[in-house]
Amino acid sequence: MLYSYQKDALNKSNPDWLYALDTGTGKTILSIHHYLKHYQGEPLLIVQPPAKLREGGWSREIQRVADYYNIAITYNELSYGKIAKDWHLYKGYFVIFDECHYIKNVSSQRGKAALSLTKLSTHFVLLSATPSSNGWMDTINYFLMFRFYKNKTEFLKRHAIYETKHFGDRSVKVISGWKEQQHLKRLYQSISTKLSKEQCLDLPPLVFEDVRFQPSREYKIIQKDRVLETKEGKIAFDTLMKLQHGLRFYANQKDKLAYTEMLAESTEENMVIFYYYQQEKDQLAHLLQKTKTIYEVSGKVNKLPSHNEWQNLKNTVTFVQYQAGAAGIELQYANIVIFYTPTYSYQDYDQALGRCYRNGQTKKVTVYRYITKNSIEEAVYEALTAKKDFTEELFKNFIGA
Incomplete structure (x- = not known):
């Protein structure tokens, strides 16, 4: 069921992984196979945007894979709208976070709940075509999930470069750059696969x-x-x-x-x-x-x-x-x-x-x-x-x- 580029990505991944593949390259079908490769009998949880949950795409794809291999796949679905309330109900699940940029903000309720859910999970997968569109600030929650840092404060203390900006009588420190970017890049590459659409698909113009x-x-x-x-x-x-x-x-x-x-x-x-x-x-x-x-x-x-x-x-x-x-x-x-x-x-x-x-x-x-x-x-x-x-x-x- 997989294209050769999907098989290559799957073979290079670890049980906890981030797939930063362009939209339309088949992240859904790839991540289901990722689950089948690494699971030890635990159920699957798909956390996804409300629009995608309503549309039913994950249910269709899971059923298609199950029919193809003549197997049963036990799974639940949860929207990002309810993750802050219900994350604690899914201890011991293998979790796929679809469109994981929804949880990149470590300070948001959604981001905190997702981080907590990764600690309860057996393994987790992050999926997004744009996981870090705003640079290293967007990667902090991902790095916390993979246990590279204890918290946001530790990350910023080590890597953030600050400058002081003045707003009338007020002075505020703002992040103006990042230290040790090569180190951050190596960390990011150690837990992710990035592929562009041009590398993967033979699409029309x-x-x-x-x-x-x-x-x-x-x-x-x-x-x-x-x-x-x-x-x-x-x-x-x-x-x-x-x-x-x-x-x-x-x-x-x-x-x-x-x-x-x-x-x-x-x-x-x-x-x-x-x-x-x-x-x-x-x-x-x-x-x-x-x-x-x-x-x-x-x-x-x-x-x-x-x-x-x-x-x-x-x-x-x-x-x-x-x-x-x-x-x-x-x-x-x-x-x-x-x-x-x-x-x-x-x-x-x-x-x-x-x-x-x-x-x-x-x-x-x-x-x-x-x-x-x-x-x-x-x-x-x-x-x-x-x-x-x-x-x-x-x-x-x-x-x-």
């Missing part, structure tokens, strides 16, 4: 089309005056957060909507639209519902076609909210992807790209990135292209604050 719009009148007003007159009254963008929201939302909704309508009318291929604002999705759904079959993954809705329908599926559009569905779902039935509004998170961006362009895709995938010229969107995509998050600091640089 992935084509990017950047669609550029002129900034809207509203955008120019907000950029200049920080105030916008609407039917409901004046809106003041008098904080950094409000200004970011205003520039992002008002970049050019009208032309984006019209261009999407044109694309939708010109094809019966299946489309996926990644969006940020609920109002964007509502406008798009109103526009396309008469001509397209609508699917959706959001904080409130999880409606996707079953795998049995994929082969004959056409003329559909799937709306995916970044926060809810950038990770953990399979959308290979679609081959036209639209980034309607950019996300600030490189991790979400990279994960979103892999929803359609992954193992099992048979068609060329075209990705349309909507970019408003001379706007915040250009700055955001510049950061994402450099594999970075678009941070508040980058936003301050963009507006010259």
